[in-house]
Amino acid sequence: MRSKCASHCGGCGRHFAGDTAFDAHRRGKNGNRYCADPQDVNLVLKRTDGTCDLFGPPQVGAHIWQTPPGDRTLPGRAALAS
DSSP states (O other), X not given: OOOBOSEEOTTTOOEESSHHHXXXXXXXXXXXXXXXXXXXXXXXXXXXXXXXXXXXXXXXXXXXXXXXXXXXXXXXXXXHHO
């Protein structure tokens, strides 16, 4: 069974296992936001054969990025909003 993308970036097209991983790859302040390379922000590749059906027809073979298992150092959405 393939893993599904839970969060898809419209800016760079990358796929993420959840909002925390998605948020970790976004950098900059409002009006000057950009996408960082997932490896540069310590994300790890969860799957290379995932699926994404969040937008349009399903994409098969999606690379899905996630926070490292057990890693509690990346901030969640609530921490980024403050």
